[in-house]
Amino acid sequence: MVAGRRDWQCRAAMPVYWKIDSRRKLVTIVAEGDVTRAEIDSFLDVMDGVDCHDYRKLFDGAASETRMLPDDMLALGVRMRAMHKDRHALGALAIVVPDDKIELVSRVLGMLAVAERPMRVFSTLPLAEDWIERQSRA
Template identity: 55%
Template sequence: MSLNWKIDTETRLITAVADGDVTRRDIETLLDEMAFRGAMTYRKLFDGSRGDTKMGADDLLMLGVRFRAFHAQGPMGPLAVVVPDDKIELVARVLGMLAAADRPMRVFRTPVPARRWLESLEKRQEVN
């Protein structure tokens, strides 16, 4: 599998790292696990800086349907996506589908600022 993740229930953070060719099945498996663990409201860091994909329009459309179904079920946690400049076009459709959810979302070029941003959101939640 080209997508590895950790779901940390204590910190309420999901970290997914792509390394190589990520398939629709990889993403669906992660979504299934997040749903099973009740982790949709967790903060999420998706590091795609070393990943790629050969998914076509049909695959992206099917993932979009799943994303929107999750969005309709309730609140979604903040999402930080790490993507190098040369891959932005590749993931633009998926990012558009994810942006439909009412949640904070930002795109970063490297993981460190993405983590800092998610940590700042965690600290704001602790204050409230």
């Protein structure tokens, strides 16, 4: 160890990870563990920053949980709807969640239905991957 050098501790990794593939026009998002509104807001900030709203999106939340309150879910839905309001082309969206979360996620997607793009909720990743690959790459 070098004198005066500190050992740096890394915080636990954020439970939301993403990969943006410009060749395939696909954003893959994986959520694991307890996901907070702040983490989803951070992801949405990135989407605005890189302006890839027209890319297809595959959100795998099969291994995630959330303790977000209904007000948090509503605020995220309102934010996403506002993001979509001024966009002309939006990529397809496939969401994978555990069976017990399908109804809740479907309600949030109902708020986003104003967006003219294909959207589906799945309980398994292979079905979602197959569906998203069949969607247009705009």
